[in-house]
Amino acid sequence: MAQGTLDRHRTKFLLDERDIPTKWYNIQADLKTPLAPVLHPGTGQPIGPQDLAPLFPMELIKQEVTQERWIEIPDEIRDVYRLWRPSPLHRARRLEKALGTSAHIYYKYEGVSPAGSHKPNTAVAQAYYNKKEGVTRLTTETGAGQWGSALAMACSFFELQCKVYMVKVSYQQKPYRRVMMETWGAQVVPSPSPDTEAGKKVLQGDPDSPGSLGIAISEAVEDAATREDTKYSLGSVLNHVLMHQTVIGLETKRQLEKADDEADIVIASAGGGSNFAGLALPFAGDKITGKKKTRLIAVEPTACPSLTKGTYAYDFGDTVGMTPLVKMHTLGHDFVPPPVHAGGLRYHGMAPIVCKLYDEGIIEAVAVPQTATFQAALLFARSEGIIPAPESAHAVRVAIDEAMRATEEGKRRTIVLNLSGHGHFDLAAFEAFLADRLEDFEYPAEKIAEALKGLPRVNG
């Protein structure tokens, strides 16, 4: 009988190792019209594989453009996934009880990866394909450090060298993230660094530059482009990165079946878009093909609301203007987001796939302010135990809002959110919140106009 009680209160829906997806889902196969072409920043013409070859291995370039619906996941990658995948799907019963809600709230917990977030899902894949094509060294940039940690770990598994250009202000403020990467064997330098021409140039102008993600990208790309043994690795935005993350949503669908439940609303935070896409794309595919009507909500900070307040236009992926031009919802590539603690959501643009789905009404977006986000994080920590990363807390906030709405409307509704990582390295932000020192930032209308003046002119 105690057994029965426990079953009624089932909390976790686990899958067996054998249930790790064997294929990634490529939503490009199901889009009604193809993605807008990526343009060369110099010529304004669509770029081809040869343009990307100095930076990426050929298999990832193929994955970037393929129209195949399902891409086989090599056993070598699944072998690493098995260290923490399938990740658990939790029914947030204690949170539901704290809210007194009629809704069912589930969270997919990606913080179980050793790097503490969903980022290794693609880092491992990227390290593998680079290794396979003879690359011996990868470069990347990192801000808050979640992506750098994931790539550092992946490189240690495949015995690749890894150099991480870490935004200098983060390098100084988050020493533990740096040590984590070094523990996995990566070389970490503060950016701007004297190791690249791009870095030297910035340092000449301002020796005390705090750095930025834009500068760090420039350094990592230059490093990779100028060395035969080295390629570059990006943690979000690109199509293949989003595709690698679909293991999250694919597992979640199977887990909901085990829970004998079905998602009405799927929620995840969106910075570059890979975390949202990871959970939402498999559901979006069912929506495009008319199989399901699930609401899919991307959550961004009011401080950096690219989907809800940006323009859908061609823009550079980086701040400096070195990358190809991509059509996306953007706040303008020279927009500098306010210093919210959700560092992973401070990006001026958004993954083209996410933008297209938003433009076509397949997904929704909502922006939430910082303090409301941390209020949600605190309630989550005190009911479910896990202290969420500030990025993930954005999804928690909207899940709570939707649960309360369901309660008011007297509906049952099943809400699924992506808890993309834990907040063990973000406790300074919780300290600020608990001491009532957190600010809210709205993105003012006049700033939109200003930033969008800088958009490149192309015939997109």
Added chain:
Amino acid sequence: MAQGTLDRHRTKFLLDERDIPTKWYNIQADLKTPLAPVLHPGTGQPIGPQDLAPLFPMELIKQEVTQERWIEIPDEIRDVYRLWRPSPLHRARRLEKALGTSAHIYYKYEGVSPAGSHKPNTAVAQAYYNKKEGVTRLTTETGAGQWGSALAMACSFFELQCKVYMVKVSYQQKPYRRVMMETWGAQVVPSPSPDTEAGKKVLQGDPDSPGSLGIAISEAVEDAATREDTKYSLGSVLNHVLMHQTVIGLETKRQLEKADDEADIVIASAGGGSNFAGLALPFAGDKITGKKKTRLIAVEPTACPSLTKGTYAYDFGDTVGMTPLVKMHTLGHDFVPPPVHAGGLRYHGMAPIVCKLYDEGIIEAVAVPQTATFQAALLFARSEGIIPAPESAHAVRVAIDEAMRATEEGKRRTIVLNLSGHGHFDLAAFEAFLADRLEDFEYPAEKIAEALKGLPRVNG
């Protein structure tokens, strides 16, 4: 066929929520002779329940002395356990490969709890029984912060107030551990504090006192003893604490069955003894009753080798000399361990149950130096991903040593270790190790003699 490949390489052995143990194992039922009585520090006479009543709820006092073999785990506790339990048992295939060993290495991973260690297994139980008996507030002490975090979380689940006296030097050096406890709603003060007579007295003598675990215990005990609504909670050493931890070993035995394997060697680090006991006691029971011959190894730091270099005698549990006298392997209660980073292993004594098993030859003990421990931690992180807590790394070190021995001897051997927690809050220690700034500490023989002079005289 890919399916088959994956099965041959199976990495994790999971149990279902329904398989969370329904009973804790009480090894007192299987000891050949009873534990030596705990003595009153004033009278030298065995203490009774009434002596402990001001500090602990009656149910825990009963559990401390019961001779019942199995104690039912209330559903309310299992409901919380289910947030992270059953914890996974991993086969460390990547570590085995890195070592080129013939041994099978498994690790039970307790770092999946939201507090990041095994400590919540007892914190949740203690919070529950206190709540049930009408207590509204708990006090405790914490050094490194793992225990304080666990109790803070447990108290938030059962809506108890929680006050943590945190050793001042840790309070200053580990602000994130403090914020973690505050996020779960606990009040955290640096000890010595002006909130207690014990704290005031120390501060009068030395306003800049860095504090110690001994002082913090005195403060937490005084606070509980002088308030009607408040009891005290301890994270190790006591019989009931060790018993609560046996869920670790009970799960592990079932998981090994699923792996179709059998433990030859079981290894865990030992500070106060609860982590070692949690994994080892269910195996020790089988050894006492002659069912199995598993080797059981407790690992301690050479800096604080209570089992391998201490004396088996009556001593105080705290530094100040306020607690009852217990018979244990001790380095003397006024021994101040060198500042190794494994803060959880810096205890002068050892749980009486662990000491008795050691004295009777049921378990072994080995001491390892700090740098060798971190070498093992680094190899583990780079092969298995997870960055171990320094305490847990002690078990990793000895598991590697035993695996290499098995390889030399051409034996297969199955080694199971308790990875009691992750090292996310210990990265300063990894930084020191990577920078070659870690010291090794041996416990010199003359210091043993000196410290043991201070042992209390009793007719034990």
